[in-house]
Amino acid sequence: MKSLYYMLISLMPMVMFFDIIQCSDSIQVSASYLPYLQFRDRPYNVSGSMRSLHLNDVPVLIQSGSMHYPRIHPDDWLSMIQLVKSTGINCISIYVFWSYHEVEPGVYDWTSERRNIFQFIELAKSEGLLVLLRIGPYVDGEWSYGGLPVWLRPFTEKYKDIKIRTVNQLWQMEMQTFTETVIKYLHPLFASNGGPIFMVQIENEYDNIAHAFPPADAVAYMQWASDMAHSICSICYWITCKYENVDIKTNNANNNYYSGDWLRNIHWPKHNYTQPGITTENWIGSPGWTQFGSAKPHRPIQDFTYSITQYIAYGAAMHNTYMIYGGTNYGRVVGRTHTTTYSFDPPILEIGIPNNNHFNHLKHLLNTINYYVPALLSVGDNPPPLVNITTKGVASVNYTSPTNISAQSVIFLINNNDKLDQTVVLAGSSYTVSAWSALIIDGHSKAIVYNSANLSDNTLFKLITAQFKNFSSIQYLPEPSLISSIFTNNNKYKLKKSSFHVTLPVTNTSVMQEHYSTTLDKSDYLTYTTSIQLNESDINRENLTLRLPMRCESLFIFLNGKWQTSIFTQANEFNVTTILNITDLKLKPYSIVELKLVGATMGLDSYGIHLENMGRGLAFKLNDTVIFNGKNIVSNKWNYQIGLIGEDKEYFNPINNTNLPWKPISNQSPNKLSNFNWFRLTFQTPANLINNSSNLYQVNMTGMYKGLLYINGYSLGRYLTIKAPTKDPIPLCDYRGSYDPSKCRYDWGEPTQILYHFSAHLLNNNGKENELIIFEETDAIPTQVYIKITAIESSY
Incomplete structure (x- = not known):
């Protein structure tokens, strides 16, 4: 994967932290976009005021992106962090998945499979990126049981009286113990030790379920969670998410498609204009609303960049893209009926390359904002007013120093009308602002430096693909227990x-x-x-x-x-x-x-x-x-x-399965078999499609229905190939107007997921054959399975 990254940065203008370089016709990126580099390996404190977060009292603007270490093969961690960084973000947001680490009560695993969170954060540190650590420990994240361990349930004698996420002694004791364990384990990587973890989250999206409890209990529980967190780490900058009633010492953050109005109309007034505006999730890729059997979601990039631009203009201190890279639900970690991929149409595709729908347009926006950080933060806790330019939804925000006319300045024009394009005159210049869009205008030249509705900057990457069907053998073995x-x-x-x-x-x-x-x-x-x-x-x-x-x-x-x-x-x-x-x-x-x-x-x-x-x-x-x-x-x-006996005896493990009585399948013999079979497909690692580019792999599960998938003993997760319902006619996708999960879906009547990603690092490159092991519940035609290979055209 490393070679792919270096090829990509040769194709894309890379933001360098040690200099200022040209990244578009009109914008340069400031060295201040990676603020952690000023403090790396030196203790620093984190604080917040109305307009911004502060590192050692230096105001910063945080552009963050979510990526989850358990959903990425560890050998791909660094290259994916580097690719994510190339978009212009300066922070990575990660959940800590309780069930993945406390595998039995009091028994922790921080190293096996994809669990080495310490190493992942150190890699982010090496790239100069800050880290938002979202402990929860309830996280949702489309993880089974919301990330909570299955032993923490009332079906066992010990926990028969447990009530989670409320005032309950059993729950609070276990929640506190896990939070303490995480803080202690990752303590060397916290800001107080010069590490990249500058912010920590307790609880998650509590307002979504607070109504299920007596109001006094909901308030008492969240107050306890805040007090508990601060008692564990009094110098940490603690946040929660979607619960404005918590005390002032814990910063409430928002999760939503749009946060501009929340910031100015709800958050700042609720907290007496003292808390910065933080968004922990602005959703693109919509993994949370994608289940097997549903059409695939697509959030138009014009809507996404409009929402970011509006939020930054209104005074945001931190914005987070969820997910900037989603990855794969390896194993059986994902929540009920959610897809194995966690990457439907995000800025970076599951296979680890830029998404042509989103990548460059989003990158242009983030880099433009990074350039204007000095102007955005120069106002301190006196953000400029939102001025209504027209009666039909166009507003402006002007970040210009009244005392220093030579200082950097920037103007935002936002058209919140979802139907009308509007032309306005501002400071003697005329601008047409498309419906549901935002312009960023340089305060001195009055030139438009970013237009959320204009995709002419979204230069596409050229891809080539191939189908690999050259399996050395295809064999099967009935599941013995049935x-x-x-x-x-x-x-x-x-x-x-x-x-x-x-x-x-x-x-x-x-x-x-x-x-x-x-x-x-x-x-x-x-x-x-x-x-x-x-x-x-x-x-x-x-x-x-x-x-x-x-x-x-x-x-x-x-x-x-x-x-x-x-x-x-x-x-x-x-x-x-x-x-x-x-x-x-x-x-x-x-x-x-x-x-x-x-x-x-x-x-x-x-x-x-x-x-x-x-x-x-x-x-x-x-x-x-x-x-x-x-x-x-x-x-x-x-x-x-x-x-299954095959699970218990690890039929999927090449070490264990060579002496099993596998039976051959050929194109000349019947291909369709009855229920409950293990299949073994062997193959040599294919040569790269093109020079100087890495092959990227997905298994196409045509011919199969539902089961488990492994490559060389590594679990790629569950597969299910049921189709989405048909829809005729398919509604047009208009980016204008508020987005919701029912809007802009595609591949109606097609399988929600037919492709299942695996890292190239899982393949053998020493001449030894690879094994693709499939457990299938129903009848199947394994001879139709093939491997899709993708590469970026190196001549681009």
């Missing part, structure tokens, strides 16, 4: 054990077990098995009925080892009624049959009120029933198998 019976010859029960757990962590015979409290999130799959004795009237029927509540995405039903039916749903709860066919089982009166239910989940909800009550699985609530041919069998003895 093709064998649990009965011995004398019909005695035989419990199948999984090494995931020696014993189940929960025992409750009155209901079936809730999925995550049983599996502890070791697998998406939980198999429930019981035996049922049939009477004579049952045997005389051709069919039996089964009814039960389903709170998982997939359910597979087997009777005496024979597959009966499969159900897939994205509903939170689905009441199943199905017919079981027994005509081929050759049963006698009083025979014992085996009922096997395989439930598969796709994560816990990442957002919502009273998350602790949202379990997953089959019939685990007290009043649930499982009706088998008229009889409630919910209290039967149920045996549980956690996960």
